[in-house]
Amino acid sequence: MSPSDVIIIGGGIVGCACAHRLAETGWRVTLVERDTIGSGATAAGMGQIVALDDSPAELVLTADSQRRWHTLGQANPLIHEYTPCGTVWVASDDEELTLAAAKVSSYHAAGLHAELLDAAALYRHEPNLRPGLPGGLRIAGDAVVYSSRSAAWLWEQTGGTLIHDEVTAIQSGGVTLANGRQLRADVVVLATGSRARELVPTLPIRPKKGHLVITDRYPGFIHHQVAEMGYAKNAHLADVDSVAFNIQPRATGQILIGSCRQYDIHTPEVDPHMLGRMLQRCIDFMPGLATLSTLRVWTGYRAATPDGLPLIGPHPHIPGLWLATGHEGLGITTSLGTADLLAALLNHTSPAINPSPYLPERFFPAH
Amino acid sequence: MQSYDVIIIGAGPAGMHAAHALASRGQHVALIDDNPAAGGQIWRGVNNKSIQPARAALESPHITTYYQTRVIATLASQQLLVENPRDAHLLHYRHLIIASGARELLLPVAGWTLPGVTGIGGLQALVKAGMPIANKRVVIAGTGPLIWPVAVFLRMHGAHIVAIAEQQSLPRLVRFGLHLARYPRKIWQAVGYAAQLIGVPFMADSHVIAITGTTQSTGVRIQRGDHQFQLTCDYVAIGHHLVPNLDIAQSLGCDTTPAAVTTTGLLATTIPHVYAIGEARGIGGLDCAIAEGHLVAAVICRDTSAITQWQQRVAHERQLATAIAATFATPATTPLADDTIVCRCEDVTHAQLQHARDWRTAKLQQRCGMGPCQGRICGAATQHLYGWGPDAVRPPLRPARVATLALLQTISTDVE
Numbered sequence: 185m186s187p188s189d190v191i192i193i194g195g196g197i198v199g200c201a202c203a204h205r206l207a208e209t210g211w212r213v214t215l216v217e218r219d220t221i222g223s224g225a226t227a228a229g230m231g232q233i234v235a236l237d238d239s240p241a242e243l244v245l246t247a248d249s250q251r252r253w254h255t256l257g258q259a260n261p262l263i264h265e266y267t268p269c270g271t272v273w274v275a276s277d278d279e280e281l282t283l284a285a286a287k288v289s290s291y292h293a294a295g296l297h298a299e300l301l302d303a304a305a306l307y308r309h310e311p312n313l314r315p316g317l318p319g320g321l322r323i324a325g326d327a328v329v330y331s332s333r334s335a336a337w338l339w340e341q342t343g344g345t346l347i348h349d350e351v352t353a354i355q356s357g358g359v360t361l362a363n364g365r366q367l368r369a370d371v372v373v374l375a376t377g378s379r380a381r382e383l384v385p386t387l388p389i390r391p392k393k394g395h396l397v398i399t400d401r402y403p404g405f406i407h408h409q410v411a412e413m414g415y416a417k418n419a420h421l422a423d424v425d426s427v428a429f430n431i432q433p434r435a436t437g438q439i440l441i442g443s444c445r446q447y448d449i450h451t452p453e454v455d456p457h458m459l460g461r462m463l464q465r466c467i468d469f470m471p472g473l474a475t476l477s478t479l480r481v482w483t484g485y486r487a488a489t490p491d492g493l494p495l496i497g498p499h500p501h502i503p504g505l506w507l508a509t510g511h512e513g514l515g516i517t518t519s520l521g522t523a524d525l526l527a528a529l530l531n532h533t534s535p536a537i538n539p540s541p542y543l544p545e546r547f548f549p550a551h
Numbered sequence: 552m553q554s555y556d557v558i559i560i561g562a563g564p565a566g567m568h569a570a571h572a573l574a575s576r577g578q579h580v581a582l583i584d585d586n587p588a589a590g591g592q593i594w595r596g597v598n599n600k601s602i603q604p605a606r607a608a609l610e611s612p613h614i615t616t617y618y619q620t621r622v623i624a625t626l627a628s629q630q631l632l633v634e635n636p637r638d639a640h641l642l643h644y645r646h647l648i649i650a651s652g653a654r655e656l657l658l659p660v661a662g663w664t665l666p667g668v669t670g671i672g673g674l675q676a677l678v679k680a681g682m683p684i685a686n687k688r689v690v691i692a693g694t695g696p697l698i699w700p701v702a703v704f705l706r707m708h709g710a711h712i713v714a715i716a717e718q719q720s721l722p723r724l725v726r727f728g729l730h731l732a733r734y735p736r737k738i739w740q741a742v743g744y745a746a747q748l749i750g751v752p753f754m755a756d757s758h759v760i761a762i763t764g765t766t767q768s769t770g771v772r773i774q775r776g777d778h779q780f781q782l783t784c785d786y787v788a789i790g791h792h793l794v795p796n797l798d799i800a801q802s803l804g805c806d807t808t809p810a811a812v813t814t815t816g817l818l819a820t821t822i823p824h825v826y827a828i829g830e831a832r833g834i835g836g837l838d839c840a841i842a843e844g845h846l847v848a849a850v851i852c853r854d855t856s857a858i859t860q861w862q863q864r865v866a867h868e869r870q871l872a873t874a875i876a877a878t879f880a881t882p883a884t885t886p887l888a889d890d891t892i893v894c895r896c897e898d899v900t901h902a903q904l905q906h907a908r909d910w911r912t913a914k915l916q917q918r919c920g921m922g923p924c925q926g927r928i929c930g931a932a933t934q935h936l937y938g939w940g941p942d943a944v945r946p947p948l949r950p951a952r953v954a955t956l957a958l959l960q961t962i963s964t965d966v967e
Binding site for chain 1: 911916921925945946952954957958960962
């Protein structure tokens with residue numbers, strides 16, 4: 185297919201990254217955003233760039249994306265507030281420390297830096313952790329960005345057309361807007377995160393609600409993103425409400441505190457009980473958090489798929505519709521890898537990584 | 552968990568009188584205030600014989616006071632999460648009275664972030680806290696009835712009031728003065744102010760367009776009609792009348808307008824068991840607040856004769872509130888310079904904001920309103936300057952310790 189017109193629905197980080205990459209390869213891009221660029225889960229999330237190895241395909245996509253963010257972030261550190269702080273994964277017991285040792289080899293196999301920490305090294309990196317922890321894992325290449333601004337920057341580079349409206353229907357060769365107007369294009373990319381089912385109800389996506397808390401400024405209180413190793417276990421596999429210790433130093437000196445996951449809740453209000461559970465979990469790991477001053481609490485929705493991997497590629501049954509959604513809690517990280525993959529598939533060039541684990545067709549029986 | 556018949560949020564004149572009137576009818580009352588003592592903004596640091604009875608009345612076994620205490624969250628099942636400098640509590644109420652008072656509306660103007668520039672009530676609070684003002688030259692500007700008592704207060708403390716620059720036109724102010732004729736106490740108050748301000752230049756229809764100075768305010772530039780002039784001074788006290796504190800009511804889900812919590816004539820909000828009194832119902836002043844404190848106690852205790860008596864008094868005082876709103880509630884804004892800071896917490900300038908699409912974009916892209924004040928100052932300013940809507944109110948209503956919010960894990964999830 186020769187590059188022509190593409191409509192992207194959703195101006196979050198994934199939609200903006202796709203717009204950026206497609207515009208670079210010659211596409212004329214129209215972006216439809218119902219709110220403001222970089223809102224939705226992009227604004228609600230932690231802005232974390234993390235390589236995760238819950239599955240081989242997750243590690244491949246996050247590792248590829250982590251490298252792309254490094255390049256982008258180093259080129260414009262002020263715009264993205266790119267902070268290459270790395271992640272320290274905290275082992276709660278010897279069993280988790282053994283798991284950490286195994287993870288070191290899988291990260292190394294993916295070409296990433298990973299370092300097993302014994303207790304002394306753990307406390308050298310993060311002295312505010314509670315006493316008695318056996319060690320952990322440090323991924324030095326992980327980073328933090330200010331994702332709403334990154335999304336806006338990615339979009340500004342495209343020179344495309346931005347329409348502030350809501351898409352009410354996708355049809356062959358275009359979309360219908362809430363104001364009744366129809367837009368035409370050869371390709372439509374759906375990048376509306378957890379709201380994707382509003383336009384394509386058969387997509388295997390469920391919203392997973394989360395809460396985050398931000399504190400006043402405490403520079404130097406932590407140096408890395410710090411998370412419990414149970415995070416991945418709690419966060420991605422369990423089908424029940426869960427909380428996990430996961431905190432992050434922001435470029436401003438503020439500390440972002442997470443995380444919790446609740447399935448199929450559609451109300452944005454703060455859930456006081458979940459919030460309390462989440463913060464108690466974090467105090468349990470880092471007692472000094474208790475006296476820090478919080479400024480704000482908010483909620484957001486991750487777009488979760490059954491296998492924890494995003495949907496990137498053509499919809500197998502709807503001609504002209506391409507998907508870039510289902511990124512769960514990793515959308516900021518994997519936005520850049522997603523965009524490259526999607527553009528390569530649309531341009532029939534060879535992608536940097538194998539696209540098959542992420543193709544939407546895995547959830548749709550063949551005709 | 553502590554449980555009370557009535558919790559009153561705000562220990563200003565309205566809350567103090569409500570507490571006393573409820574306690575004297577046998578109700579167990581908790582009185583919560585952010586400040587170290589009762590009195591509110593108007594009686595802060597004041598200790599004379601007009602206030603002592605109201606303070607003494609709080610010394611009742613039926614009243615528990617929670618000073619230096621902030622409401623952090625309003626919860627289902629009639630609970631509040633509150634925090635003081637030492638610890639945090641969950642409190643339960645049968646009835647809740649919002650007597651949360653008002654704050655000054657501070658609007659940006661070129662130079663307003665210079666040291667030496669304060670709100671009008673802000674300068675008074677600083678002087679009450681011990682800041683020396685004797686022989687300092689002060690310009691009082693902006694709009695609102697607060698200007699007069701503060702000017703008198705500052706003059707009594709030795710300040711040299713260079714001028715009072717009021718935005719409103721003289722005919723408008725005269726109309727307001729005529730309303731006062733129905734309130735003998737107010738008339739005598741006004742006569743007293745005028746007597747104590749003899750010799751102070753008063754300028755109506757005068758707008759501050761810039762505060763000058765490099766490291767400290769040294770003067771103000773004022774526009775009056777078609778001409779501009781400069782006044783030299785050490786301090787600039789500038790405020791734009793008062794806005795009620797509505798966030799607790801909004802957090803509870805009560806209907807509000809920008810100017811007031813929506814209430815019935817018997818002070819009930821749109822949420823059962825929740826009442827609003829005093830400035831929260833719209834800026835009405837001291838006598839109105841006191842009358843509503845009495846009325847709410849009568850309503851909660853179903854004291855019908857007292858209800859009739861205080862309802863008439865409240866209706867009378869509220870007519871003045873209407874006149875105050877008609878005169879002062881729509882302050883003008885002057886055009887800002889590009890480099891005028893609008894969000895003081897995050898140093899966001901007018902240039903960065905004036906082309907933003909909306910409040911959300913300004914927050915996400917410029918971090919406007921994301922600092923420690925959480926938009927309490929710039930939110931009102933941006934609403935005024937750019938017409939941006941306010942945010943949904945979420946906990947924490949004030950900055951709170953992580954441990955305080957963690958206490959929420961103890962609330963039961965099936966209480967509703």
